[in-house]
Amino acid sequence: MSDAKKFMYINRKAPYGTIYAWESLEVVLIGAAFEQDVSVAFLDDGVYQLTRGQDTAGIGMKNFSPTYSALGDYEVTKIYVEKESLEERGLTLDDLQHLVWEDEDEDYAEKDSIRLVSRAELADVLAGQDILFNF
Amino acid sequence: MAMLHLVNKSPYDACNLNTASSIMKDGDQLLLIEDGVYGAIKSGKAAGLLQGLKVSVLGPDLAARGISEDKLVDGIDVIDYAGFVDLVEANDKVQSWL
Numbered sequence: 345m346s347d348a349k350k351f352m353y354i355n356r357k358a359p360y361g362t363i364y365a366w367e368s369l370e371v372v373l374i375g376a377a378f379e380q381d382v383s384v385a386f387l388d389d390g391v392y393q394l395t396r397g398q399d400t401a402g403i404g405m406k407n408f409s410p411t412y413s414a415l416g417d418y419e420v421t422k423i424y425v426e427k428e429s430l431e432e433r434g435l436t437l438d439d440l441q442h443l444v445w446e447d448e449d450e451d452y453a454e455k456d457s458i459r460l461v462s463r464a465e466l467a468d469v470l471a472g473q474d475i476l477f478n479f
Numbered sequence: 480m481a482m483l484h485l486v487n488k489s490p491y492d493a494c495n496l497n498t499a500s501s502i503m504k505d506g507d508q509l510l511l512i513e514d515g516v517y518g519a520i521k522s523g524k525a526a527g528l529l530q531g532l533k534v535s536v537l538g539p540d541l542a543a544r545g546i547s548e549d550k551l552v553d554g555i556d557v558i559d560y561a562g563f564v565d566l567v568e569a570n571d572k573v574q575s576w577l
Binding site: 358397 | 487488489491492513514517520521522523524526538539540542543544545546547550559
């Protein structure tokens with residue numbers, strides 16, 4: 345694993361209005377199968393992807409939001425949500441899904457996947473990555 | 480001569496709602512659909528754009544995005560697809576801000 349690269353997937357688009365959010369989720373899941381060090385960031389309209397209670401029955405599109413809760417099983421445990429983007433849109437963490445992963449080194453204790461970060465903190469996270477993918 | 484203005488883009492991603500809301504005349508109607516519905520969230524920064532306007536929002540697009548009606552700006556009318564048709568019929572013209 346020492347030659348694993350740090351992959352960051354940056355999500356900046358709302359779900360359903362365009363196909364970006366869904367495509368990103370598929371690429372993240374595929375990438376996770378290659379045992380890289382994966383992080384996912386949600387900022388700007390990307391924060392809307394994680395809202396809880398999505399029900400697409402009325403618009404005839406697939407509701408892919410339950411899939412975000414599977415990220416932990418793929419060892420995607422670093423999910424960064426930008427604080428400024430949430431605040432501008434009148435949202436809080438309570439409006440988002442509660443995403444967790446199980447830490448096998450600590451008897452499968454459930455831990456939060458979402459890390460609420462400021463723009464400045466996100467800048468540092470981005471600076472530490474090897475490869476950036478934008479959606 | 481009332482006009483129905485349709486906005487389908489998020490106000491945090493595009494300037495469509497900004498332009499539409501400032502160009503609307505008295506008696507005109509605004510309908511937020513697709514990603515436009517994000518503009519209807521009361522605690523969001525864009526909510527001020529809706530002040531003094533007649534605003535409707537498409538319910539199925541709200542539900543898809545996980546926005547409950549108690550989060551909306553006060554006085555907004557939540558409608559279904561049949562209500563969308565009624566608005567088109569009730570106005571003389573439709574302006575779609577794409």
